Amino acid sequence: MNKFRLTRWLISLPPILFLLIFFAAPSLIMVITSFRFPGEYGGLAPLVAPETDTMAGDSSLYGLTLEAYRFFFSDILYAEIFLKSFAVAATSTLICLIMAYPVAMLIAQSAKKYRNLMILLVVLPFASNFLIRIYAWMIILGPESAFSHFINNMLQFFGFEPVMMLFSSFAVLVGTVYVHLPFMILPLYTNLEKHDPVLLDAAQDLGANRWQRFWRVTWPQSLPGVFSGSALVFIPVLGMFAIPDILGGTGDILIGNLIKDQFLGTRDWPFGSALSIMLMLVVLCVTGLFTLLARPRAPK
C-alpha cells in the first residue's frame, strides 16, 4: 500500500510544486504589489524603510497602501476604459455568435465523414500565428488596399467623405472577431451535434415553420453551447492588448493596453497590479455568470 501512496505523490507533486511556484506565487505577488508604493524611478519603493535613511517626510512611502486603488477611482477615465473594454468584448462576442452559428449548424448537419474536415478548416487559420492574422487585416484595411479603394469609391459616389479604416475601432472589432471566431464555433458545434433531429421533425409535424423550429427547438437547446462559446470569446477579449495596439487608433485603449503601459511604459507597478487585480475580479464574476448560465437545464 505504501508503494502506491509513494506513486501518488511522485506523480502529483512535480506539477503541483511547479504551478505553486510559477503560478500561485506570482499571482500572490501581484496582489501584494498592488498595495505597495511605486518607486521613484519606476518599479517599487522598498517595503521597509532602509535603516540609514533618516530623512523626514519620506516615511509615508514605505509599507502598504491603498493608493493604487484610490488612484483608479479618482479619475473617471479608468472606469471609462473598463466600460469600453466591456463594450468591445460584448460586441465582438455577439458578432462571433452570429457568424459562428450557421457554420456550427452546417457542420452538425453534414454527413459524419465530412465533419472532421470542416472542423479542421475552421481550426487551420487559427493555427497560424496570432500576429500574422492581425497583420493580414492591416493589409486589407490599409489605405492602399483594393478593399479600401472600393469602399471609399462607394462612399464618394454616394456623396460621403472617404474613411480611414485602419487604426480605428472598426479595425479593432474586425481583428478581434477574426481571431476569436473559432472559440465560438467549436463549443457551439459540440452542442449542436448532440441535438436529436427527431425533435425538429416532431415540431414540423406539429406545424411549426422553419423560424419557429429554430427559435423554439434548436436555439433553447443550444444555450449551453452559446454560453460556453461566449465565455471563451468574452474573457480573452476583455484582457487583450495586441489587437488595439496594432489595429486601433489612439482612442482605442482598452484595459490590456492600460496594464501594459504600467509595466512597460510609465512603470507604475502598483497601479498596473491594481488594474490587473480588478481585471481578474471582473473575469471571475463573468466566468461565474457564464458557468451558471451554461449549466444544462431541464426544458420548461
Place this chain on the structure above:
Amino acid sequence: MKRTNLTLWLAAGLVYIFLYVPLVIVVIYSFNDSRLNAEWVGFTLDWYYKLFNNQEMLLAARNSLIIAVSASLLATLLGTMAGLAIHRYRIRVLPFLVFAPIAMPEILLGVSLLLFFLQILNLTLGLVSIIIAHTTFCVGFVAIIVRARLQGMDDSIFEAARDLGATPWQTFRLITLPLIMPAVVAGALMSFTLSIDDFVITFFTKGIGEPILPIQIYTMIKIAVTPEINAISTLFMLLTLLLIIIANRLDSGILQEGKKS
C-alpha cells in the same frame, strides 16, 4: 428543406471565406515584386531571399525554436503527470492549479510572472524566463489531452496489471505509457505550437537583447511594414500547418483506437 440548406450553406460559406481571405492575401503578397502591399506587380522570391539573409531574424528563429522545444518537453512531462494525477487521485488544488492559467486572460499570467521574476527571483529576463512562462500555460493543455485519453479507457486494465503483481513502475512503463502515448505526443505538439506562436506572455517575460520570433514580427509590424513580414508569415503558416496535420493524424488515431476498444 432545400432552401434552408442553401441559406445555411451561403452564410457558412461566407464565414469560411472570411476566415481564409486574409491569409491567402498574405501568402500572395509574399511573392509580389513591390514594396507596397497594394498592387500586384510581378512574381519574386526576393522577400524570402532577404529574410534568409537577415541575421537578426535567423537568431530569433533559433531562439524561438530553443524555447518551444524546451517548454514543450517540460510541459509534456509535467502535464502528463498532472493529467494522470487528476484522473486517478482526488487532489483538490491540482485541477485549479492546472486549468486556471489557461482560463484567465494571458496578460495576467504575463504580468504576474514579470513581477515574480524581477522582484522575487531577481532573474535577468531572457530565454529561461520565457521557457518557464510558456511551460506554465502549456501544462494545462497537455493535461487536458492526456486526461481525455485516460477517460476513454477502461481502468480495469491497470487493476489487472496490479493483480498480476506488477509494480506501479512496471504498470506505468508497460501498460499506461504505451496506451497514453498518442495523447502525450499530441500534447507535446500542441505545446510546441502554442509556445512558438505565443506573443502576449513572451512580450512580458522577454529580456532585452535576445530576439524572439513573435516579438520580432511585432516590431516589424509596428515600425515598418515590409513584404518581408509576408514571407516570414507564409513560412510560419507552413510550419504550423505541418504540425497540425501531424497532430490531427495522431488525434484521429486516438479516436479510431478508442472506437475499436
